[in-house]
Amino acid sequence: SFSGKYDFNLIKKAFQMLMDENPVLRTSFRIGDLSEPIQLVHKKVAVSITEFINFEDQLLENDINDYVSDRQHLSFEWELPPLWQVGVFKNQNNDKFSICLDFHHSILDGWSVATLMQTFCEYYFKELGGEASNILIDKGSAKGTYADFIKLERSASDDETHQKFWKNEVEDSNLVSPYGVSQSKNINIKISKKFKSWWWRLFINKIWVN
Numbered sequence: 001s002f003s004g005k006y007d008f009n010l011i012k013k014a015f016q017m018l019m020d021e022n023p024v025l026r027t028s029f030r031i032g033d034l035s036e037p038i039q040l041v042h043k044k045v046a047v048s049i050t051e052f053i054n055f056e057d058q059l060l061e062n063d064i065n066d067y068v069s070d071r072q073h074l075s076f077e078w079e080l081p082p083l084w085q086v087g088v089f090k091n092q093n094n095d096k097f098s099i100c101l102d103f104h105h106s107i108l109d110g111w112s113v114a115t116l117m118q119t120f121c122e123y124y125f126k127e128l129g130g131e132a133s134n135i136l137i138d139k140g141s142a143k144g145t146y147a148d149f150i151k152l153e154r155s156a157s158d159d160e161t162h163q164k165f166w167k168n169e170v171e172d173s174n175l176v177s178p179y180g181v182s183q184s185k186n187i188n189i190k191i192s193k194k195f196k197s198w199w200w201r202l203f204i205n206k207i208w209v210n
Contacts, residue, residue, distance in 0.1 A: 048085035
């Protein structure tokens with residue numbers, strides 16, 4: 001929750017800036033129709049954001065609860081970016097407003113959400129203060145990019161030394177399906193080498209699209 005000057009257009013702009021800067025926020029996935037699952041990073045994606053206005057704190061809290069409840073019964077479509085969205089809730093009678101961030105777990109985790117919201121706050125309050133020209137991070141000063149990470153992961157997955165290490169590490173472990181359902185060693189289930197390769201590469205394959 002926030003209290004202070006409210007400008008929905010600047011909130012939307014700040015989140016769009018985050019979208020434009022961070023490739024993972026423009027991600028979608030193609031899983032079943034290619035030879036292996038591919039992570040797509042789109043060059044331009046519009047932020048998905050909705051504003052909710054009410055006039056009493058209790059009514060606004062009800063709006064938030066309804067929004068969260070509705071989102072719990074809905075799911076993102078892997079093929080359609082963005083895999084995250086924002087709900088903004090404003091009490092028209094005071095300076096309070098709340099932001100709900102909804103995202104697919106494949107693109108964000110606890111640490112990255114904290115960083116994302118911290119950066120949003122910096123962008124939004126700088127925009128309010130008219131310092132927008134100084135907001136964008138100098139990309140030339142970045143130590144590494146997400147694309148660099150993907151290249152390193154692909155290289156490691158093809159390295160026989162890495163393959164041998166992880167094969168030894170998991171040799172005596174129970175099988176776990178890609179969807180998190182444990183499989184006992186005593187159950188006669190075989191996972192094809194091709195499927196294993198697909199799942200291993202799901203989050204380390206990436207191409208850029210328009």
